[in-house]
Amino acid sequence: MALVKGLKCRECGRPYPADPLHVCEYCFGPLEVDYDYDALQGRLTRKAIEAGPPSIWRYKALLPIEGEPVVGKHCGMTPLVRANNLARALGMREVYVKNDTVSHPTFSFKDRVVAVAVTKAVEFNFKVVACASTGNLANSVAAHAAEGGLPSFVFVPADLEQGKVLGTLIYNPKLVAVDGNYDEVNRLCSEIADKYGWAFVNINIRPYYAEGSKTFGYEIAEQLGWRTPQHIVVPAAGGSLVTKILKGLKEFDRLGLLDGGCHTRMYVAQAEGCGPIATAIKENSEIIRPVKPKTIAKSLAIGNPADGYYAYKAVKGSGGHGEHATDEEIVEGMKLLASTEGIFAETAGGVTVAAAKRLIEQGRIPRDESLVLCITGNGLKTQEAVASSLKVRFHIKPTLRSFDEAMVSHDIEVTPR
Amino acid sequence: MTKKRVHLTFTGKLTEEPILWQLSQTFDLVFNIRQADFTEGIGWIMAELEGDPQPLENGIRWLEDRGVHVAPIEQDVVS
Incomplete structure (x- = not known):
């Protein structure tokens, strides 16, 4: 059921064959995969998807591969966690964490795009x-x-x-x-x-690679019971992920797979030390001003984002916004997510939590509406970011007395049974 | 002759200067603009530059020294 028509220029719309091309020879615009959605209408059903493997490949009909996947067979279908503790801390009613800290095999959402890209590379x-x-x-x-x-x-x-x-x-x-x-x-x-x-x-291979990010959106919708949340906060580096999550949700809507349509507002989260997309959104500027990155969120440190303009359009078109987080807020965001939900995210996760916190406090994300936070990588990869702010508080001798004294000296109440 | 496809970003006063013309005159390069967008204080151009290898390298360095941000047309490919 591979229904790729070919590639299409995102700027001038010129069609190209489904070859390893990435730039329009006419206008230098980026190329994107073009699907035959009419042919998929009615053929791709919830039932068919649910009967698929517990991985990104359950959405194979909407991915640009022709045969079977050759790598990344266990990638995707990461948990969508109902984050009640975090919701309480943020003063929200309904918060979910899409948790790609446990992505297989390398603990970040990049596994989604690379699984598609390497499979396509083999096909080519x-x-x-x-x-x-x-x-x-x-x-x-x-x-x-x-x-x-x-x-x-x-x-x-x-x-x-x-x-x-x-x-x-x-x-x-x-x-x-x-x-x-x-x-x-x-x-x-x-x-x-x-x-x-x-x-x-x-x-x-970028046009094919980028399509893997759509699965992040597909999974959110399917795991919410075939509906979309009112708000999604997405960390941005090159800006592709936010555009592809929205593309995925719109494809589901177009194919009649969603209850209630897709009215999700998309938000971009970036670090203050490298936030050209969020800045453009705040300033209503379609032109992204390149910056020299200076942030602890290294995985988001893209100063001249290739998809910045498209991320801007996706966010603005959805009615969302962009927000920054300082390095201090990033660390606090990581700690908040870990201490409330038991999820240790990399610095990008801290950016997402911290930016969401700001957006909630500003009233841009209403407290009684549903929110999904996209957590895209594992904290064990960026331990240095929090190392200086986490200390062992209790150091004792191997005696009961030493333990009891430590509790008393730190004003911690422990009741003997 | 060598060709390079570049994405150039201009800010501030640079947006008002005929920089590509100066580049072409100084380094004997041919430029072919494919897309551009300018607004007050900021703008970008996607162009193909063509010339002898060394003048082409020197020209790109000259652009950077002037404060133009020079990237491949894919922009940031390190991610």
Whole structure:
């Protein structure tokens, strides 16, 4: 039931074949996958989806692959948690956490896009996969390439944190550390993608890769009982995720799979130290002003976001907004999510919680309406962000007396039975 | 001859200057604009630059030194 018509320019609408292309040769606009929705009408049903595997591949009819998935067979269908404790802390009635901290296999939502991209790369008969990354994408490309038996090249800035380097090296890719400032590394990777005939997942395979993010939206709707929430807060780096979640919800609506239609307001969450999309939304500027990132939320540190304009349009068109979070608020957001719901998110999760808190306090997200927070990566990857603010409070000798004294000295009441 | 597809962002006073013309004259480069958008104080251009490899590199560095943000047309590909 692969119903891809081809690719289409997002700017001028020119059609292209479903090949490994990513830019319109006429206007240089980005290309996007174009589906034959009329052919899917009535054929893709809730029942058919529910009978599918417990993974992103239950939505295969709306993903741009022709055959069966070759990697990432267990990716997706992460929990949608009814977060009552967090809701109380935020003063909200109905809050859900879409929890991709437990995404398989590399604990971030990037597994969704990479599973689709690497499967498509195999269908295109590429022999090497590659990416340029500062963390989550590197982990996921290296892991999926290993699973698919493909060699991989992963380009990272030379000053990348050791933890992220190790989390990639373990899968045995050819990891290339590049000296130079961010813009130089960025340009080099674009040139490498142009020169070598590899599947560079977020460059020449990008139209297919990006479609994997739609599954984040599909799952939210299905897990809510085939309805959409009133508000969704999404962390933004390049800006693709928020546009694809909304695209996914609209596709479900178009295919008649939703109760009550899709009236969801989308919100972008970014760090103050790198928030060009949220800034543009606040300033009503369709032109995104590039920034030099300076934030602890490294996975969102994209200063010149490729999909910034489209994220702006998605948010504005839905009636939503954008909000920033300071580094301090990010850490507090991570702690709040962990201490209320038992979910340890990476810094991007802290950004989402903190920005949502601001939006609620501003009255933009009404307290009696339903809210989904998109939590996209695991906190174990960015432990350094909270390391300095978490201390062992109790240090005792191995005696009962020492324990009792510690409790008394910290004013903690413990009642003997 | 080498070609490069670039996304250029201009801010402030740069939006009022004929920078691509100056680039073309100084480094003997041909430019071909495919898309652009300008408003007060900010704008961007997607263009193809063509010339000898070294002048092309020098020209891009010259743009950056002037304060133009130069990116590939894919913009940020490190993510």
